[in-house]
Amino acid sequence: MYPLRLLITLGLLGISLAASPGAFAGKKTCESKNNNKTDKLLECVTLDGAREHQAVFQSIADANNGIRTSGTPGYDESVHYVEDRLKDAHYKVTVQPFQFNTFIELGASTLEQLGTVYAEETDYTLMSQTDPGDVDGPVTAVDLKLGTDNASTSGCEAADFVDFPAGGIALIQRGACSFGLKGENAAAAGAIGAIIFNQGNTDDRKGLMNGTLGSDYAGGIPVFFATYERGVEWYETDELKLHMIADVFRGEATTFNVLAESKKGNKSKKSKKSKKSKKSKKSKKSKKGKNNKVVMAGAHLDSVNAGPGIQDNGSACAAILEVAEGMAKTKTHNKVRFAWWGAEESGLVGSTHYVDNLSEKDQGKIAQYLNFDMIGSPNHVFFIYDGDDSDGVGAGPGPEGSAEIEKTFEEYYTMVGEPFKGSDFTGRSDYGPFMAVGIPSGGLFTGAEGIKTDEEAAIWGGTAGDPYDPCYHLACDTYDNINLHALDVNVDAVAYTVLEYAMAKKGK
Numbered sequence: 001m002y003p004l005r006l007l008i009t010l011g012l013l014g015i016s017l018a019a020s021p022g023a024f025a026g027k028k029t030c031e032s033k034n035n036n037k038t039d040k041l042l043e044c045v046t047l048d049g050a051r052e053h054q055a056v057f058q059s060i061a062d063a064n065n066g067i068r069t070s071g072t073p074g075y076d077e078s079v080h081y082v083e084d085r086l087k088d089a090h091y092k093v094t095v096q097p098f099q100f101n102t103f104i105e106l107g108a109s110t111l112e113q114l115g116t117v118y119a120e121e122t123d124y125t126l127m128s129q130t131d132p133g134d135v136d137g138p139v140t141a142v143d144l145k146l147g148t149d150n151a152s153t154s155g156c157e158a159a160d161f162v163d164f165p166a167g168g169i170a171l172i173q174r175g176a177c178s179f180g181l182k183g184e185n186a187a188a189a190g191a192i193g194a195i196i197f198n199q200g201n202t203d204d205r206k207g208l209m210n211g212t213l214g215s216d217y218a219g220g221i222p223v224f225f226a227t228y229e230r231g232v233e234w235y236e237t238d239e240l241k242l243h244m245i246a247d248v249f250r251g252e253a254t255t256f257n258v259l260a261e262s263k264k265g266n267k268s269k270k271s272k273k274s275k276k277s278k279k280s281k282k283s284k285k286s287k288k289g290k291n292n293k294v295v296m297a298g299a300h301l302d303s304v305n306a307g308p309g310i311q312d313n314g315s316a317c318a319a320i321l322e323v324a325e326g327m328a329k330t331k332t333h334n335k336v337r338f339a340w341w342g343a344e345e346s347g348l349v350g351s352t353h354y355v356d357n358l359s360e361k362d363q364g365k366i367a368q369y370l371n372f373d374m375i376g377s378p379n380h381v382f383f384i385y386d387g388d389d390s391d392g393v394g395a396g397p398g399p400e401g402s403a404e405i406e407k408t409f410e411e412y413y414t415m416v417g418e419p420f421k422g423s424d425f426t427g428r429s430d431y432g433p434f435m436a437v438g439i440p441s442g443g444l445f446t447g448a449e450g451i452k453t454d455e456e457a458a459i460w461g462g463t464a465g466d467p468y469d470p471c472y473h474l475a476c477d478t479y480d481n482i483n484l485h486a487l488d489v490n491v492d493a494v495a496y497t498v499l500e501y502a503m504a505k506k507g508k
Contacts, residue, residue, distance in 0.1 A: 031089075035330050036503060038496055045326040045495040047488040053318035054310050056081055058479040061308030066475065068309055070302040070343040070350075071102035071253035078301055082258050082340050085321060089328035091260035091338075098353040100343045101215040102253035103129045105305050110245035111195075111224060121208065121306075121474070124226040127179060127196070128212035128304065129346060132248045133222035135193040139240040140164055141171045142186070146232060150201045151175070155182035158189070166190030169242055171234055174199040179223070180213040187219035193244045194223045197231025203465075204451040210304055210473035214347040222246035255342040257350045258301065260324055265335035265502065266292055293334040293367040295501040297323070297494065298351065298430055300344030300373060307475040311482055312448070313344070316372035319491045323498055332502040334367065341430050344373075351430035355437060368405055368501055369434040371443035372494060376487030377469040379462040380446035383423035384409045385431065387442050394424035398431075401440025405497075409444060412496045418489055419459050444493060446486050448472045 030044035057078060061067055064074030079095065086093045109126050111118040118124055143160040145152045152175030154160065164170065170186035174196055186194040199205040206228040213223060222244050226234075234240055299316035303309025317340055324338045343349035355363065371385070386393070387402030397403065406422075413420040423445050425431065431441040447468020457464035471477040 030326060031328065033329055035326055035499075036332070038499060041326055041330070041495050041499050042492050045322050045491055047484065047491060049322040049325070050315075050318040050487060050491050053321050054314050054479055054482070057314040057317070058308055058310050061303070061310075066308055067305055068301075068303040069102075069104065069305050070100065070255040070346060072104070075255060075302055075342065079256050079258055079340075079342075082301065082317070082321060086258070086260040086324060086338075089325050090263070091324065091328065092263060094259040094261075096257040096259060096354065097254050098257070098342070098350065099252055099254055100346055100349045101129065101250060102255075103305070103346065104249045105247070106249055107247040109224070109247060110243065112243050113241060118230070123230050124195070124224045125208050125210055126246055126248065127183070127223040127225050128210060129180070129214060129217045129250065130223045130246050130248060131217075131220050131250055132246050133193060134245045135169065135222060136243045137192050137241065138165065138168045139171050139195075139234060139242055140168045141235050142173075144171070144173050144235060146200065146235070148201060150199065152199050152201070153177070155185055155196070158185055161185060161189035164189040164191065167192055169244065170194040171231065172196045173231065174205065175201070178214065179211050179225075180217040180219070183213055183217060183219040183221065183223040187221045191221060193221050194219075195226050195231070195234070195242070195244075196223065197226040197234075198228040200228035200232070204449060204467075207449070209449050210306060212345065212347055215343070215349050216347070255302075255350070257342050257354055258340040259354075260338045262327070262330070262332055262336040262502075264330065265332040266294070292365055294337050294365045295334050295368060295370075295498065296337045296339060296366050297370040297372065297498050298339035298341055299371070300342075300350070300430055301340040302342055302345050303477070304345050304473045306473055307471070307477045309477055310479050311376055311378075311469060311477050312374045312472060315374060315376035315482060315487055319375060319487070319494045320372060322491060323495045326495060327499070327502070330499070330502070333505050334502050336498065336502045344430055348430055348432055352433040355433040363437050363439065366434070366439050368401060368440045368442070369431060370405065370494075370497060370501075371429055371431040371441060372490075373429040373443070373445060374448055374469065375444050375446050375490040375494075376482040376484070377446035377448070378481060378483050379452050379466050379468045379470065380483045380486040381452065381456050381460050381468060382413060382418055382420045382486070382489070383445040383447065384413075384420050385425055385442050385445065386422035387440075391422040391424065393422075394426060398425060398435055398442065399438045399440050402435075402442055405440060405442030408497050408500055409442065409493060412493045416489065416492070421456070444490055446483070446490070
């Protein structure tokens with residue numbers, strides 16, 4: 001039967017198991033099945049199974065101040081849960097520790113001018129990885145370009161800060177380069193604090209977002225993010241002075257990646273005979289070397305400081321855990337490696353650490369990396385990363401083989417009658433480190449803070465003019481912040497694609 005703790009958790013969350021009395025019996029049957037065909041695997045990989053994992057992630061957050069941020073007990077408990085489930089499924093499990101700069105909010109922040117106190121999470125928010133500080137000073141705008149369709153590069157060059165008055169607060173616009181670089185350039189020019197406001201060039205770049213300065217941010221000053229509206233207001237206010245307080249801890253901590261590898265795939269069967277000639281051993285090694293593929297599927301396990309992260313990214317973590325359990329007994333042709341990344345929200349730290357610590361030979365063994373990040377957005381669109389750059393937007397094509405991954409996802413959506421759309425490789429998720437070393441990459445995404453268009457609403461339903469995920473990086477990213485249809489479709493999409501590559505002998 002289900003563990004007592006899980007039954008209590010599901011009960012508290014209002015989830016009933018009575019509606020599907022055969023669900024667990026089916027799971028027991030699936031545990032011993034060789035799900036080497038799509039229909040067999042999809043029968044065992046279910047929405048209910050993924051929701052079970054999400055319920056546990058929610059209960060972990062509830063017991064740990066509402067968060068599962070890397071470096072906190074909530075994240076560590078999430079690691080233990082995933083590890084235990086994988087060990088029960090008899091995977092070879094590795095928990096990989098690494099150091100990173102953690103960032104924890106200790107208390108409420110402050111942003112105010114004389115007579116006006118601005119509202120956190122309405123007018124402004126802390127940038128993740130900001131340094132602490134309590135500063136008060138005049139505000140100076142830095143190379144701003146306002147209005148629609150602007151091409152802001154504010155704060156990207158040291159030259160932007162010529163004549164910047166030391167001891168002031170820099171007002172910087174989003175666009176063209178990393179938030180961390182903008183903050184560091186401001187600090188180098190003598191700023192005691194910085195406010196980066198949204199770019200305002202499109203509808204989805206006007207509100208708040210919980211961006212990160214990156215774990216390697218070295219500015220030493222507090223940095224806030226603000227709405228485009230507030231940024232324009234401050235720019236137009238003469239002799240503006242602001243008071244900023246960032247009550248945070250930023251320092252080195254240890255966190256973890258979780259990796260699970262199939263026992264099947266890419267290994268020649270060992271002979272029971274103890275004696276082999278050198279010639280036969282050499283031949284065996286050569287044969288093994290010809291079939292040396294590893295299929296990887298990954299999702300980040302950590303949440304942001306603002307909330308439990310059950311959609312971002314408990315949705316994909318639950319999906320790949322459900323698929324891993326469904327494939328526990330599958331006799332795959334290729335090795336399959338599942339990954340749950342730590343400290344993604346701190347700047348892709350876990351996946352970068354993993355890739356950087358692989359030898360060039362081991363990097364070359366990874367035939368494709370499949371990334372899943374936010375796959376059940378409430379106001380969803382079925383996005384596929386644009387491996388061939390057929391959309392001609394933003395970044396170019398992925399490494400050779402990425403176009404084929406995109407086509408495999410398209411095959412699945414076509415098979416089940418779901419429309420789909422390309423999404424640019426923006427570098428904002430864990431495919432980035434893999435692509436940087438030439439590993440073919442692809443994945444699914446259902447949208448974050450971007451705004452759904454009228455055309456998209458006509459195709460996928462939902463509400464035009466609203467974000468794909470209204471709770472992106474917020475406290476309301478809970479168990480209920482999910483479109484069940486989108487998650488149901490994408491759990492199967494993950495299963496279909498992983499199995500396609502796991503069983504592929506040629507081509508894919």
